Amino acid sequence: MSGRPEHQAPPEIFYGEDEARKYTRNTRMIEIQLVMSERAVELLCLPESQPCHIIDLGCGSGLSGETLTEQGHIWTGVDISSAMLGVAKEREVEGDLLLGDLGQGLPFRAGAFDGAISISALQWLCNSDQKSHNPAKRLYIFFSSLYSCLSRGSRAVFQFYPENSSQVELITSQAMKAGFTGGLVVDYPNSTKAKKFFLCLMTGGQQPLPAALGVDSREDTPNCVVFSQKRDRVKQLRTGKAPKKSRDWILEKKERRRRQGKETREDSKFTGRKRQSHVW
Amino acid sequence: MKLLTHNILTSKCLKGVTVGYPLGIVAKEVKVNEVEFNPEFISRMIQKVDWPALCKAAENLGHSDDLPPAVVDDYENNEEFLKKAHHFLMEIEVINGDLICPETGRKFPVTDGIPNMLANEDEV
Numbered sequence: 001m002s003g004r005p006e007h008q009a010p011p012e013i014f015y016g017e018d019e020a021r022k023y024t025r026n027t028r029m030i031e032i033q034l035v036m037s038e039r040a041v042e043l044l045c046l047p048e049s050q051p052c053h054i055i056d057l058g059c060g061s062g063l064s065g066e067t068l069t070e071q072g073h074i075w076t077g078v079d080i081s082s083a084m085l086g087v088a089k090e091r092e093v094e095g096d097l098l099l100g101d102l103g104q105g106l107p108f109r110a111g112a113f114d115g116a117i118s119i120s121a122l123q124w125l126c127n128s129d130q131k132s133h134n135p136a137k138r139l140y141i142f143f144s145s146l147y148s149c150l151s152r153g154s155r156a157v158f159q160f161y162p163e164n165s166s167q168v169e170l171i172t173s174q175a176m177k178a179g180f181t182g183g184l185v186v187d188y189p190n191s192t193k194a195k196k197f198f199l200c201l202m203t204g205g206q207q208p209l210p211a212a213l214g215v216d217s218r219e220d221t222p223n224c225v226v227f228s229q230k231r232d233r234v235k236q237l238r239t240g241k242a243p244k245k246s247r248d249w250i251l252e253k254k255e256r257r258r259r260q261g262k263e264t265r266e267d268s269k270f271t272g273r274k275r276q277s278h279v280w
Numbered sequence: 281m282k283l284l285t286h287n288i289l290t291s292k293c294l295k296g297v298t299v300g301y302p303l304g305i306v307a308k309e310v311k312v313n314e315v316e317f318n319p320e321f322i323s324r325m326i327q328k329v330d331w332p333a334l335c336k337a338a339e340n341l342g343h344s345d346d347l348p349p350a351v352v353d354d355y356e357n358n359e360e361f362l363k364k365a366h367h368f369l370m371e372i373e374v375i376n377g378d379l380i381c382p383e384t385g386r387k388f389p390v391t392d393g394i395p396n397m398l399a400n401e402d403e404v
Contacts, residue, residue: 097393097394107397108288
């Protein structure tokens with residue numbers, strides 16, 4: 001698995017027929033998307049028990065849309081991958097689907113929607129997939145068209161995977177330029193696995209951001225993969241070399257130097273001895 | 281594509297288009313579904329819906345019988361009106377056909393219920 005999907009291919013190619021099917025059959029993926037969708041809808045702060053008209057940006061195969069249906073909302077989804085939309089159609093999702101490129105702007109009338117969610121899609125807009133693409137410009141076109149098609153006072157919540165802080169900076173600045181207020185809510189900021197980024201944008205003027213989850217250390221992080229160091233150790237043992245800086249590694253290195261004819265100290269019982277930890 | 285979605289769609293993302301609304305429809309295949317009636321939702325949507333555009337769209341599809349020509353007063357409490365609005369907005373679906381930009385004549389094909397709104401590089 002070679003790193004970030006958006007570095008491999010444009011979304012409409014990455015999410016081809018096979019990937020679309022795999023994505024939608026992967027139970028772990030489904031569970032994660034479900035949890036994130038529910039959290040995004042929560043952050044939308046919609047009026048209590050009122051069915052709303054929501055747009056799902058980068059709806060894919062409709063996993064997030066199903067959460068919207070479950071909560072009683074009517075939604076429309078936009079995605080750039082016809083394969084993913086095909087899977088959504090097969091799964092007979094309730095929402096209307098549109099094939100479109102978010103970076104070209106949203107083709108809707110002013111005030112058409114009461115809210116917008118987007119799950120794991122926004123980072124795709126930060127890459128230039130064609131020579132003519134300018135990510136900053138595309139982001140601005142996207143955010144300004146979104147701003148206009150949302151009714152006053154409604155919100156847009158984006159769960160996404162920022163590559164680095166300059167990407168977050170780029171996205172936020174274009175959203176602010178387009179007229180949105182709001183900011184980033186980071187759930188479980190101290191956990192590498194559970195950490196999730198939600199960009200919460202508002203149209204009704206400056207309002208306080210909703211509280212993030214997992215900031216109070218008494219709260220448990222959700223069930224997630226705990227071990228991340230284990231894999232590295234296994235890899236090291238498999239390569240057949242001694243792990244760096246261990247006594248064996250030091251002895252091997254000294255042998256190498258001797259073979260090269262360099263002046264090397266004799267080995268002794270003190271070679272590579274564990275030093276007592278010292279506060280310098 | 282339901283008529284509710286058609287009612288909010290424009291072609292304004294294209295270069296040289298000012299309003300881009302409403303989009304014309306030429307439909308080759310239309311389906312009528314049964315969708316759960318949600319009076320609260322329909323009542324709120326009627327405020328956003330452009331009623332003349334809805335009438336024109338229904339006419340283009342040849343499904344305009346029984347569609348009231350205008351929004352009645354006090355529609356929130358008129359269940360019969362709400363049910364009719366619900367039928368036209370949510371139960372009529374364009375499966376195959378084209379959407380046409382009123383200013384440039386550019387066609388957006390609809391395939392398997394999904395309109396293709398992707399614009400070419402030289403059109404944005």
